[in-house]
Amino acid sequence: MTTLLQQIANGLVLGATIGLIALGYTMVYGIIQLINFAHGEVFMVGAFGGLAVYRWVLPESVRGDWYISLPAMLVGGVVVAVVIAVLMERFAYRPLRNAPRLAPLITALGVSVALQEAIRLWFPNADAAQPFPRVFIDAQVRLGDVSIPASGLLLIVVSVILAVLLQTYISRSRMGRAMRATSQDRDTARLMGVNPDRVIVLTFVLGATLAGIAGVLYGSFITNVDNSIGFQNGIFAFTAAVLGGIGSLRGAVIGAFIIGLIKSLGGQYMPGGTQYDYVWIFVVLILVLVFRPQGLFGEAERVRA
Amino acid sequence: MTALLEVDDLSVAYGAIEAVRSVSFVVEEGQIVCLIGANGAGKTTTLRTISGLLRPRAGDIRFDGKSIAKEPAHVILSRGVAHSPEGRRVFARMSVEENLLLGAYTRKDEAGVRTDMNRVYELFPVLGERKQQKAGLFSGGEQQMLAIGRAMMSKPRLLMLDEPSMGLSPIMTQLIFDTIKELQQQGTTILLVEQNALAALALSDRGYVVDLGQTTLEGPGHDLLADERVRAAYLGQ
Numbered sequence: 001m002t003t004l005l006q007q008i009a010n011g012l013v014l015g016a017t018i019g020l021i022a023l024g025y026t027m028v029y030g031i032i033q034l035i036n037f038a039h040g041e042v043f044m045v046g047a048f049g050g051l052a053v054y055r056w057v058l059p060e061s062v063r064g065d066w067y068i069s070l071p072a073m074l075v076g077g078v079v080v081a082v083v084i085a086v087l088m089e090r091f092a093y094r095p096l097r098n099a100p101r102l103a104p105l106i107t108a109l110g111v112s113v114a115l116q117e118a119i120r121l122w123f124p125n126a127d128a129a130q131p132f133p134r135v136f137i138d139a140q141v142r143l144g145d146v147s148i149p150a151s152g153l154l155l156i157v158v159s160v161i162l163a164v165l166l167q168t169y170i171s172r173s174r175m176g177r178a179m180r181a182t183s184q185d186r187d188t189a190r191l192m193g194v195n196p197d198r199v200i201v202l203t204f205v206l207g208a209t210l211a212g213i214a215g216v217l218y219g220s221f222i223t224n225v226d227n228s229i230g231f232q233n234g235i236f237a238f239t240a241a242v243l244g245g246i247g248s249l250r251g252a253v254i255g256a257f258i259i260g261l262i263k264s265l266g267g268q269y270m271p272g273g274t275q276y277d278y279v280w281i282f283v284v285l286i287l288v289l290v291f292r293p294q295g296l297f298g299e300a301e302r303v304r305a
Numbered sequence: 306m307t308a309l310l311e312v313d314d315l316s317v318a319y320g321a322i323e324a325v326r327s328v329s330f331v332v333e334e335g336q337i338v339c340l341i342g343a344n345g346a347g348k349t350t351t352l353r354t355i356s357g358l359l360r361p362r363a364g365d366i367r368f369d370g371k372s373i374a375k376e377p378a379h380v381i382l383s384r385g386v387a388h389s390p391e392g393r394r395v396f397a398r399m400s401v402e403e404n405l406l407l408g409a410y411t412r413k414d415e416a417g418v419r420t421d422m423n424r425v426y427e428l429f430p431v432l433g434e435r436k437q438q439k440a441g442l443f444s445g446g447e448q449q450m451l452a453i454g455r456a457m458m459s460k461p462r463l464l465m466l467d468e469p470s471m472g473l474s475p476i477m478t479q480l481i482f483d484t485i486k487e488l489q490q491q492g493t494t495i496l497l498v499e500q501n502a503l504a505a506l507a508l509s510d511r512g513y514v515v516d517l518g519q520t521t522l523e524g525p526g527h528d529l530l531a532d533e534r535v536r537a538a539y540l541g542q
């Protein structure tokens with residue numbers, strides 16, 4: 001029983017991480033129908049941005065105070081992630097806006113490799129595990145027999161709060177309305193006076209903000225990072241977005257928690273243990289897509305009169 | 306006095322296909338002007354170019370004396386040109402109210418937006434009664450009302466309507482045409498594209514015939530209605 005609860009806790013932490021990344025995947029897809037494979041790297045770059053702030057910006061004297069260092073690292077991670085995402089949109093994807101859909105997709109793969117290499121070149125030894133500051137992670141929160149690192153609990157809480165805030169922003173604000181209009185019918189949105197470039201940049205900025213926060217919190221949970229963390233978590237996040245129904249915010253978050261739970265529970269209870277935990281994720285994905293090709297919360301493709 | 310809209314020897318192409326070859330016309334402030342012509346003549350292409358969705362290959366478009374031929378769509382809207390597109394194109398997954406708010410997207414005066422929204426609801430009570438419902442649930446005629454109401458929400462000086470009567474019952478068509486007349490009386494200038502040439506010309510101060518991407522005939526609406534060539538080609542007489 002304790003093991004089960006412990007694995008559920010682990011699954012929720014993983015789900016929270018990939019949920020924050022999956023929101024970026026699903027938003028960008030919703031607006032420009034691009035699977036931005038480089039989005040996982042935005043998460044990775046965010047983690048390194050936070051680490052850089054800790055190593056090279058924060059004075060020694062305050063590094064031990066998590067209430068100073070963590071916010072500073074979050075700001076650093078978000079700023080770096082947003083800058084990278086805006087540059088990527090401006091210089092890699094925007095010129096291909098009207099190109100056949102394969103072109104931006106291949107570009108996204110290229111951007112992904114380029115970012116991994118850029119971090120490897122510029123961040124000392126980024127291809128080996130870099131210790132993330134342990135200011136925060138040593139605290140454990142005990143709930144009955146289960147103990148979760150405080151950093152894991154923080155990830156879950158932040159992830160849920162940000163997902164709710166994002167959903168509210170998109171469904172209530174003027175810019176959110178412009179985003180939805182652009183995703184439903186870009187030309188008609190332009191006739192309303194919506195500038196699609198602004199909406200698209202905003203979409204990348206929102207996605208990168210969530211990914212940057214996820215990167216820093218994930219680093220402090222997992223205690224070390226390297227330049228490959230974006231690849232693995234990006235694949236999970238992409239899978240979560242597809243499982244939930246790409247384009248759907250709610251779907252991305254729920255899909256992410258499902259995947260987190262399958263991975264941790266599958267690794268514990270299914271034959272093959274953690275060696276095969278990936279398999280169960282894709283088995284579930286395939287089963288869902290066979291019976292519901294649009295994903296759990298996706299809109300079925302409709303032909304409209 | 307310069308006209309509100311001047312389209313001057315406009316030419317527009319889709320890749321190698323030249324859809325508009327030489328379209329020229331003038332819309333004076335306060336008028337209803339209609340473009341009539343067969344299917345595929347280039348009327349929709351002309352409107353989409355005026356509103357900035359397409360780029361002209363040659364020719365000029367001047368609004369209020371200034372060229373808008375190179376401006377992006379959102380700038381043209383904020384200059385005062387609204388476009389209710391062919392096929393209505395309402396945001397099906399959004400409520401009536403959200404569609405109207407999108408029409409007012411560039412406006413900052415919230416009180417004025419509320420007033421104008423109520424005006425749309427007065428004009429089209431069916432929209433007011435179901436303002437929280439998704440636009441996709443409405444009939445074709447009701448969606449057309451919404452599309453026109455949405456275009457009005459930007460308080461345009463020039464309202465362009467592309468085939469507002471398409472697919473509507475005669476009663477609904479009459480309602481839409483009455484509304485267009487009413488909008489003109491309230492001071493909006495209107496550029497109307499119609500297949501229903503008879504009704505459109507009867508309503509219009511001026512009409513232009515578009516044929517194979519060119520404006521070929523023009524004149525006051527009633528004169529065109531009486532014109533032999535127009536009657537033969539477009540009124541089936």
Ligand SMILES: Nc1ncnc2c1ncn2[C@@H]1O[C@H](COP(=O)(O)OP(=O)(O)O)[C@@H](O)[C@H]1O
Pocket residue numbers: 319322323324342343344345346347348349350351
């Ligand atoms: N997106 C497009 N791509 C290529 N050709 C088009 C496109 N839209 C319209 N056309 C062509 O341009 C011509 C004019 O079309 P259109 O402007 O829609 O005419 P109308 O509105 O008068 O019926 C037609 O020959 C049509 O086939």
Ligand SMILES: [Mg+2]
Pocket residue numbers: 345348349350391468
């Ligand atoms: Mg047309």
